[in-house]
Amino acid sequence: MNQTRKVRIATRGSQLALWQANHVSSLLQARGLNTELNIIKTTGDRVQDRFLHEIGGKGLFVRELEEAMKGGTADIAVHSLKDLPARIPAGFQLAAILPRHIPQDALIFNPKSLARLKVPEQKFLSKADLKNMGPMTIATASLRRQSLLKGLGPQINLVPVRGNVDTRIRKLNEGDWDGLILAGASLERLSLDHLPHRLLADEWYVPCAAQGALTIETPADSPFTKDLAALSDATTYACATMERMILEKLGGDCTMPFGAFFFPDVKKGETIARALVLDYEGQEARYVHTFKGLPDTLDYEASAKTMLDGLKKVGVTDILHALKIKAPILGDLA
Missing domain, CATH: 3.30.160 (Double Stranded RNA Binding Domain)
Incomplete structure (x- = not known):
């Protein structure tokens, strides 16, 4: 166990990112390591008026965190694994992949729309369930989520949305959208499952790769590799x-x-x-x-x-x- 110095954790400053970083921090502290957070504002956080694929992709959320590790101001970075590019840059490694949270996507409803929409009671929505709910406007920034919904036909009106989880939910409740799609893991981690929502059945609404999994990225020569590897979950690691x-x-x-x-x-x-x-x-x-x-x-x-x-x-x-x-x-x- 490496106790020579604090483990400095690079993280974005959003509510969800801070939950993730603090979650890892508590796991490391339970193993006897001291930790501190280094909060970094990434390009993906600063540019909120365009789709991710228009400004450089998911890598915009991780590059500055990797630069902090390269520059010696952070030892590790905590990410939602779905946000990492498929190929990790040379000189870095994924030292751990933690047990998976909810992998499915969640459709969160505007409370004002619930009376009009025919929302089934069951936990998971099929394609037929969504079709039967009637015309609706749904907000999402994901190309995968958009394309799956386009397959349902013109009754689904799609609108773009960016911003942190709390910002998106506020826009949903204050606006005229009927629904908002987020990763179900976001609701689980932030204790937001009281919001009116249903999960979209993965039989048709297949999640993106590694959705629901957290990972810890480090330099390849990190002295904390063994401590971090102990946090990894074998099943999630294999699946992701x-x-x-x-x-x-x-x-x-x-x-x-x-x-x-x-x-x-x-x-x-x-x-x-x-x-x-x-x-x-x-x-x-x-x-x-x-x-x-x-x-x-x-x-x-x-x-x-x-x-x-x-x-x-x-x-x-x-x-x-x-x-x-x-x-x-x-x-x-x-």
Whole structure:
């Protein structure tokens, strides 16, 4: 155990980012390490009037944190793993991936719209449930979320939204939107599950790669590697790694409407995997596969290849062409 100095944690200053950093801080303190937070305002936080894919992608939320580690003012950075680019820069490592929170997306309702919408009582909404609720305006900044909703037809009016979780919820309640889509993990972490919401069933609304998982990034030569590795969860690590492998091998980034979700069926000793690539109009290539064995027993590379081969069979080539994305690692797809 390394107790020679404090573990300095680089974090963004949003309510959610601070919860995540403080969560990791408490875990490290329980292991006998002292910690302090280094709050950094990133480019992604400063630019709020455009979509992420228009200003450089999810990497805008992490570059300044990595610069703090390079410059010696921070030892680790805590991220939502879904916000990290598929490829980690040279000189850095993911020292731990923590147990996954809620992986599904949540549709939060404007209280003023509840009387008009036919919102089912069950926890998870299917595609049919959403169609039956009637015309509505939904806010989201994610290309994946937008494209999945476009597949429901013109009854769904989509509007863009940026800002922190509390800002988005305030805009929902003060405006004329009927709903707002956020990661379900955000509601879980911030104790906001009292808000009127339903989760979107992952059978059709496939989450983005590693959604719900927190990770700790460090320099490759970090003296805290062993302490951090002890916080890692084997199942989440396996699932998130395979999900991100698929995205990387497709040549994708935040400009690709992409979903991947691996999860264990412990009773059967199996892993169910879903992968999805959409174009910007809601056309999709979707593949589902059941692997024998739980996630941490699988061959990551082989499992990712199985999903990529499956996507190829269901037409991902055409979707990639529509997205104007080249996939050099899968040369015969492009």
